[in-house]
Amino acid sequence: MDTATPVNATIRQHPERAASAEAGDFLAAGTVAHVGFQVDGQPYVIPFSYQYDSSAPDRLYLHGGHSSHTLRALAAGAAVCVTVTMVDGLVYSRTALNHSMNYRSVVCFGRAQPIEDPEQKQAVFARMIERYFPGRTAGEHYAPATEAQLRATALLAVTIESMTAKARRGAPTGPLDGEPEALGTCGVVPL
C-alpha cells in the first residue's frame, strides 16, 4: 500500500450501517484501540492508547515497553487489526432481538514498523497528548520526554492498508407506539 487513501473492505452484517466516509473521524475521536494479532495460531486482542492524525490518514501509532508482547509481535511483521469503537447509547426495543447499541466503529488492517528517530518519537507523543488533552503543550503543561525515556519506549507506526467503518444511530427498530403489538417500552439510553 503506497497511497494515503486506505481502501475499504467488505461489510456483510448490517450494510446499512456502513460509514466509510467517517472512518478518519472515528479514529480521531476514539480513546482506546483494540489491537489484534496472532502468534503461533493464538489470537490476541490487547487495548492500547493510540495516536491518529487526520493529516496522515493511512497511519496510526502505538507505543509501550520494549518487552511488550504485542509490540514485539507487530515489530516482527505480524499482520495487525486495530479496532476503535465508541458506544453512544444502549437501544431498547419492544422486541427482544431488536435491542441494540448506538455505536461508531472502525476496523483497520495493516502492518507496523518501528520508529526509532528520537525527534519523530517526541513529536508523535506531543501530538498524542494534544489529541487526548486538547491544548496541553510540552514545556508549559508538562516536561517533554528525556532521551533516556524515549529510548526506553517503543513506538510503532501501523500503515493502514484497508479499513471499514460502521455506525448505528437513532431510534430502536420494532413495533412503534400505537401499533397493536406495541407491548412495553422502547428508547435509547445515551452513554
Add this chain to the structure above:
Amino acid sequence: MDTATPVNATIRQHPERAASAEAGDFLAAGTVAHVGFQVDGQPYVIPFSYQYDSSAPDRLYLHGGHSSHTLRALAAGAAVCVTVTMVDGLVYSRTALNHSMNYRSVVCFGRAQPIEDPEQKQAVFARMIERYFPGRTAGEHYAPATEAQLRATALLAVTIESMTAKARRGAPTGPLDGEPEALGTCGVVPL
C-alpha cells in the same frame, strides 16, 4: 478446560496492574466485547455486545446473523480472544510519558460452540437484556423472541480457557506538587 475457574495467563507489562480477582466483575460490568480471531493468517477484531453471567464464570455469549464472518469462523472452531475494556479516566502527568489512562480490562482466551436449543437461546437473550437494562423483563417491557427470530439468530457460547485482567486506578505518576522539577499540571479527567 473442564473446570469453572479459568486459569490466568501471564502479565508482562505493568504487572502491578494485575487484577485477576476482578476478571469476572469486569466482564459483568462491560458494554462491548472486542472479539479477535484469525482466518487465513489475517487477524480480525470485531466489536460485539455480549452476555456474561457470574454464575457461569467460564462462559460468555456472542450472537448475530448466521452469515456473520466472525460467528462462522468461531463456530468452525477458530481460537478466539475476547477483550472487554472500560476506560474510567484520562491521566495527565507533569512528564510526557507518564500520561496514561485509568481503565479496567480483561482478556479471555477460548473456543466457541453454537447453541441451537431455542429455549436456551431465549433464556440467554433475556438475561443479556437484563444485564444491559437492569429490571427489563420479557412479557412486561418487551416481547420475547419468536421461534422464527430465534432460528434466524446465531448464538455462540465461548468457553474461557484462560484470562488476564488488569486495571490502572488513581493519580498520575511523575513529579508531585512542590518538587523542584514539578513543571505544569497533573490530574485525572474522569470519563
